[in-house]
Amino acid sequence: MAGVDEVLNAVDAGLDASLARLSDFLRIPSISTDPAYAAACRQAADFAAEALTGLGLAATVRETAGHPVVIGRTDTGAARRVLFYGHYDVQPVDPLDLWDSPPFEPRIATGTDGKTRIYARGACDDKGQVSTFLEALRALKTVQGKLPVDVTVLLEGEEECGSPSLPAFLAANAEELKADVALVCDTGMWDPQTPAITTSLRGILHTEFTITGADRDLHSGLFGGAARNPIHVLARILAAVHDDTGHITIPGFYDDVAEMPQAVRDAWNALGLTPEAFLGPVGLSVAAGESDRSLIEQIQSRPTFEVNGIYGGYQGQGSKTIIPSTATAKVTMRLVANQDPAKIAAAFKDFVQARLPADCKVTFGKSEGSRAVLVPPDSPDLAKARTALQAEWGTTPVAIGSGGSIPIVGQFKNVLGMDTLLIGFGLDDDRVHSPNEKYDLTCFHKGTRSWVRVLSALA
Amino acid sequence: MAGVDEVLNAVDAGLDASLARLSDFLRIPSISTDPAYAAACRQAADFAAEALTGLGLAATVRETAGHPVVIGRTDTGAARRVLFYGHYDVQPVDPLDLWDSPPFEPRIATGTDGKTRIYARGACDDKGQVSTFLEALRALKTVQGKLPVDVTVLLEGEEECGSPSLPAFLAANAEELKADVALVCDTGMWDPQTPAITTSLRGILHTEFTITGADRDLHSGLFGGAARNPIHVLARILAAVHDDTGHITIPGFYDDVAEMPQAVRDAWNALGLTPEAFLGPVGLSVAAGESDRSLIEQIQSRPTFEVNGIYGGYQGQGSKTIIPSTATAKVTMRLVANQDPAKIAAAFKDFVQARLPADCKVTFGKSEGSRAVLVPPDSPDLAKARTALQAEWGTTPVAIGSGGSIPIVGQFKNVLGMDTLLIGFGLDDDRVHSPNEKYDLTCFHKGTRSWVRVLSALA
Numbered sequence: 008m009a010g011v012d013e014v015l016n017a018v019d020a021g022l023d024a025s026l027a028r029l030s031d032f033l034r035i036p037s038i039s040t041d042p043a044y045a046a047a048c049r050q051a052a053d054f055a056a057e058a059l060t061g062l063g064l065a066a067t068v069r070e071t072a073g074h075p076v077v078i079g080r081t082d083t084g085a086a087r088r089v090l091f092y093g094h095y096d097v098q099p100v101d102p103l104d105l106w107d108s109p110p111f112e113p114r115i116a117t118g119t120d121g122k123t124r125i126y127a128r129g130a131c132d133d134k135g136q137v138s139t140f141l142e143a144l145r146a147l148k149t150v151q152g153k154l155p156v157d158v159t160v161l162l163e164g165e166e167e168c169g170s171p172s173l174p175a176f177l178a179a180n181a182e183e184l185k186a187d188v189a190l191v192c193d194t195g196m197w198d199p200q201t202p203a204i205t206t207s208l209r210g211i212l213h214t215e216f217t218i219t220g221a222d223r224d225l226h227s228g229l230f231g232g233a234a235r236n237p238i239h240v241l242a243r244i245l246a247a248v249h250d251d252t253g254h255i256t257i258p259g260f261y262d263d264v265a266e267m268p269q270a271v272r273d274a275w276n277a278l279g280l281t282p283e284a285f286l287g288p289v290g291l292s293v294a295a296g297e298s299d300r301s302l303i304e305q306i307q308s309r310p311t312f313e314v315n316g317i318y319g320g321y322q323g324q325g326s327k328t329i330i331p332s333t334a335t336a337k338v339t340m341r342l343v344a345n346q347d348p349a350k351i352a353a354a355f356k357d358f359v360q361a362r363l364p365a366d367c368k369v370t371f372g373k374s375e376g377s378r379a380v381l382v383p384p385d386s387p388d389l390a391k392a393r394t395a396l397q398a399e400w401g402t403t404p405v406a407i408g409s410g411g412s413i414p415i416v417g418q419f420k421n422v423l424g425m426d427t428l429l430i431g432f433g434l435d436d437d438r439v440h441s442p443n444e445k446y447d448l449t450c451f452h453k454g455t456r457s458w459v460r461v462l463s464a465l466a
Numbered sequence: 467m468a469g470v471d472e473v474l475n476a477v478d479a480g481l482d483a484s485l486a487r488l489s490d491f492l493r494i495p496s497i498s499t500d501p502a503y504a505a506a507c508r509q510a511a512d513f514a515a516e517a518l519t520g521l522g523l524a525a526t527v528r529e530t531a532g533h534p535v536v537i538g539r540t541d542t543g544a545a546r547r548v549l550f551y552g553h554y555d556v557q558p559v560d561p562l563d564l565w566d567s568p569p570f571e572p573r574i575a576t577g578t579d580g581k582t583r584i585y586a587r588g589a590c591d592d593k594g595q596v597s598t599f600l601e602a603l604r605a606l607k608t609v610q611g612k613l614p615v616d617v618t619v620l621l622e623g624e625e626e627c628g629s630p631s632l633p634a635f636l637a638a639n640a641e642e643l644k645a646d647v648a649l650v651c652d653t654g655m656w657d658p659q660t661p662a663i664t665t666s667l668r669g670i671l672h673t674e675f676t677i678t679g680a681d682r683d684l685h686s687g688l689f690g691g692a693a694r695n696p697i698h699v700l701a702r703i704l705a706a707v708h709d710d711t712g713h714i715t716i717p718g719f720y721d722d723v724a725e726m727p728q729a730v731r732d733a734w735n736a737l738g739l740t741p742e743a744f745l746g747p748v749g750l751s752v753a754a755g756e757s758d759r760s761l762i763e764q765i766q767s768r769p770t771f772e773v774n775g776i777y778g779g780y781q782g783q784g785s786k787t788i789i790p791s792t793a794t795a796k797v798t799m800r801l802v803a804n805q806d807p808a809k810i811a812a813a814f815k816d817f818v819q820a821r822l823p824a825d826c827k828v829t830f831g832k833s834e835g836s837r838a839v840l841v842p843p844d845s846p847d848l849a850k851a852r853t854a855l856q857a858e859w860g861t862t863p864v865a866i867g868s869g870g871s872i873p874i875v876g877q878f879k880n881v882l883g884m885d886t887l888l889i890g891f892g893l894d895d896d897r898v899h900s901p902n903e904k905y906d907l908t909c910f911h912k913g914t915r916s917w918v919r920v921l922s923a924l925a
Contacts, residue, residue: 209687213785222749223564224900227772228668228870229654231800232764234745235754238773238795239708246705249698286693286825290681293824295694305691313686314697315788320775321796325499325627326672327558328798329774329899336697337780339787341690365752366745411687 009150014459017146022452025142026125028058029451030113032095032134033127039074039096040168048074048164051095055137055162062144064160069180071172074164078183081157088157089465090186090425092415093137093193094166097129098440105442115448124445132439135446136192136431136454137162143458155466159186163415166193173415177422188388188465189419192454194431197278197405199447202396202457205429206384207267207308207408208416210342212351212376216359217335218244219368224320225330234330235366238319241334244362248312253297255312257358263345267308271384271406275303278405307408311341340376341410348376377414382426388465392428395460399453430461468609473918476605481911484601485584487517488910489572491554491593492586498533498555499627507533507623510554514596514621521603523619528639530631533623537642540616547616548924549645549884551874552596552652553625556588557899564901574907583904591898594905595651595890595913596621602917614925618645622874625652628672628834629873636874636881647847647924648878651917653868653890655909656737661855661863661916664888665843666726666766669801670871671810671835675818676794677703678827683779684789693789694825697778700793703821707771712756714771716817719810724803726767726867734762737864747895766867770800799835800869807835836873841885847924851887854919858912889920 037051038044059066059079066079100110108114110128117123197203218237282294296305319334321327352374396404432454496510497503518525518538525538559569567573569587576582656662677696741753755764778793780786811833855863878884891913
């Protein structure tokens with residue numbers, strides 16, 4: 008059988024054809040959150056299924072309550088099976104006037120820095136990243152006649168709107184989807200020279216709550232001084248969540264927080280990420296979290312409490328002299344292992360109730376959450392992937408945490424009993440979710456080569 | 467000349483026509499704080515000027531930097547002249563969905579308690595109250611051929627947004643506006659059976675401020691824990707304004723607060739206003755202000771700090787995982803003698819600045835304010851008005867303080883050298899500034915009769 012080098016040569020030789028296929032994928036405006044694009048989402052699902060069929064996978068488009076899921080699989084009796092997860096849907100494109108070229112007309116251009124990039128909505132997130140995997144399959148199949156492992160590909164169409172249909176699909180098709188390890192290509196590199204494997208993801212807990220005082224808005228002159236103001240109550244509750252050192256004071260909040268091993272913290276801190284470098288591009292310069300933690304711990308391995316939105320009373324021009332009836336805060340907490348979203352949600356409700364003065368009521372919105380995910384640092388598959396990435400990039404890959412949340416990864420572990428390797432080739436400046444999204448051709452090309460090496464190593 | 471009883475009979479006979487005129491006035495959406503309603507404010511001014519002309523006054527609509535002022539006057543050479551002040555502008559109507567009928571489509575309805583009321587924005591504050599005076603003039607003029615005193619009517623269109631143009635107008639037209647006493651109909655009764663003359667008013671200070679963190683909204687997963695959240699900063703500042711006993715902690719805030727004489731406090735406390743009675747109708751039961759003050763002091767003679775509105779970040783359905791760039795609070799403080807609005811505004815800015823963490827900026831909106839007002843308790847006109855009200859209502863009127871603010875009253879004293887009689891017929895449950903504002907027809911009817919008696923008594 009032909010060796011890995013020949014497969015890599017085939018990737019190189021086929022780059023233009025690979026880009027042409029990616030461009031066709033990018034031309035489909037599969038914006039999942041907007042019902043106006045439902046047909047485009049189905050078109051993207053059909054496109055992906057055809058691509059999988061073309062690679063010799065048994066591919067099906069499967070109905071859900073929302074946009075369909077695409078499944079493709081090989082069953083060659085290989086010793087090992089991987090489950091690859093990605094998504095064919097994309098974010099909305101507004102504000103359209105900030106795009107330099109139409110978001111669904113892919114454009115390849117070379118910048119003044121000499122780097123060539125493909126520009127389109129989804130160029131990176133996630134059509135470009137998914138395509139690195141599909142093109143690696145193509146090269147492996149073409150050169151070696153078969154894949155080094157059996158593969159199940161799972162592409163969903165609702166990642167950009169919260170994956171509402173996926174948990175039920177996963178539970179209903181658990182046997183079909185089981186594999187030895189899951190692979191996800193929806194994360195980033197450490198920098199343009201250094202690949203990364205994301206080994207932890209924070210969990211998330213969404214909630215919102217409304218404080219109600221009087222049963223109507225009151226005149227702040229006639230009632231001011233005697234009537235409880237729910238904005239004041241809300242402010243006092245929110246102000247009490249963090250102490251002066253940035254720690255969260257909700258009783259029990261840190262009880263189940265697992266510390267990263269010192270070796271991991273040392274490795275992170277050795278990356279030397281400074282507040283100036285990380286926060287400078289958004290106009291900040293001071294790490295504002297727990298004062299006894301480094302910035303990289305604050306964003307990767309420590310839980311957070313953030314108010315995402317607040318409102319109450321008059322918000323128009325000028326002033327309105329009222330004591331409002333209600334005030335509301337929308338909150339998300341990022342969780343780390345081993346915090347339980349349900350337990351934290353209950354602790355937070357108790358925290359609010361304990362601070363509720365006489366005469367005030369509180370109502371909570373639905374609390375929804377997912378646990379944090381940790382990839383075991385000693386997994387043999389992780390070691391194999393590292394070696395494969397090192398061979399491709401000539402740089403030692405770094406293991407990083409992501410402060411973001413990819414709930415499906417927790418479900419792979421909890422429902423299917425699988426660990427996940429999160430390997431992606433996005434860069435910090437790819438403008439995912441923003442106008443002029445792009446993917447560097449180097450990332451696309453070497454990302455494809457990386458998957459050839461990783462899949463061969465996992466065999 | 468026909469006597470007062472014949473005038474009162476004319477008021478009774480003309481009630482339906484009076485209500486029809488009030489309804490026409492109420493149909494004009496003269497929301498002064500919102501520039502979108504500027505044309506409606508002018509329409510209301512024109513409407514008022516025509517009404518004054520119809521009563522035989524020389525009426526003019528006078529330009530200001532903001533909404534116009536309406537002036538009407540008689541010059542019959544009567545022994546005395548009164549200056550009547552009111553306003554034709556109204557508060558905003560949001561939240562619109564809480565109104566049982568459209569706020570600018572006046573509705574007259576009889577409740578299960580047998581009382582008939584008119585519902586609309588401005589039904590009480592201040593179009594209904596102003597109309598009691600205008601309808602009294604109409605009956606006096608119709609029955610007696612002339613008014614018992616010369617009258618200057620001054621109606622402004624910016625009372626609900628802080629009267630920014632009025633001080634300059636008053637100063638520029640001082641000679642024209644001088645009178646023996648000023649009358650204001652923008653206050654309330656003690657209870658539905660007991661009229662009141664308001665002898666003290668709190669001052670007011672409006673301000674708003676915005677905290678800015680990052681220069682854009684940030685992903686709360688990627689940045690959460692490290693990036694300063696301006697909502698948290700705002701909540702901490704607002705939470706620090708009151709201590710646990712309800713006192714305001716802004717340095718110097720109480721320095722110039724004058725205590726009411728013990729006799730006044732004794733008289734107030736003798737009224738026996740309980741938290742249950744005052745707050746019960748709005749769904750509250752506990753006096754939430756300074757814990758060492760009675761409820762009546764909390765609302766009449768003690769200064770306050772109230773957040774009238776707050777907003778920042780995402781406020782739509784569901785959740786959006788952002789750390790917002792900005793958060794804003796709209797604030798009013800009620801001031802008592804001898805607090806200086808400018809001094810308090812400066813103290814508040816210092817208070818905010820002192821609590822601003824690194825990386826955050828604050829911007830303040832315009833700070834506008836007026837001092838508190840005290841009416842001399844021994845004025846002969848006050849005694850005449852008391853007797854007139856006693857005759858109409860059959861109950862001894864009480865002298866009360868108002869927690870609200872009518873900045874013009876201080877200017878009448880300071881610029882024109884006039885004391886003011888504050889006589890109004892609003893009730894605590896009129897929902898001024900709230901959805902479903904109403905005015906009891908008894909208040910409208912007997913209020914009109916009261917002015918007939920008061921004007922006759924002042925002659």
